[in-house]
Amino acid sequence: MLREEAGRRGLSPIQARFLVYLLHRPVELRRVGELAREFGLTPATASGAVDALQRKGLLVREEWPEDRRYVTLRLTGAGRSIAGELSGWSGAVREPLGELGGEEKEVLLGALLRLVASLQREGLVRARMCLSCRFFRPDAHPGRERPHHCALLDVPLAVRELRVDCPEHELHVQGGGG
Structure with missing residues (x-):
């Protein structure tokens, strides 16, 4: 489902997974190196996907306020919206779980x-x-x-x-x- 929905939005599957990951992670885990480690990718591959998401206006790179040597990734409003929709499958699980x-x-x-x-x-x-x-x-x-x-x-x-x-x-x- 994620692959098809990503394709409809002009995103690769890894770009879609990055958006969902970034939506649900604390700021200290929103770095290119963390994405590479989490998804088993080279830093160059992760950076390329992040560059593409940045060009599409779905995220921005920002200096970490506590240590300016580090760059964190922040979803834009459009990025948060798409990430929320891509992770919307969880709604199909919430109702049956609510009955337990x-x-x-x-x-x-x-x-x-x-x-x-x-x-x-x-x-x-x-x-x-x-x-x-x-x-x-x-x-x-x-x-x-x-x-x-x-x-x-x-x-x-x-x-x-x-x-x-x-x-x-x-x-x-x-x-x-x-």
Whole structure:
């Protein structure tokens, strides 16, 4: 769906994905280098797509206010509008999810997180989520409402509090046995 909608708007699929990514990310992650890393592209390829989006008036490059050596990317009004429309498929999911009870949502979230973690281990997706983080301690507090634990923040976590895009994430590298 994204590919077809992007084509109708004169965007390549990666340009469309960049717009949606930038719409939902904090300013510190809105840099060409982050786009390249997130999407597994060379910096030159990411920069080329950003240049095209800038020429189309959908984003602008701005100096980072805290460190002028860095450049961040800001969506223009048109860019935000298109990004919002491109990510509009989520509305089709919201209604059925709204009909689920709290416990059902938590079970579904847990299952989806485990699925994404499995895809991540296979190298098919990139995610900065609790389940793949070296600080995550699953079931550290069994039988409690918040059974998991984040060793970085030193706080217990409920399933509903698990993150899928944490800026503090550090990938847990499993040892080779021994």
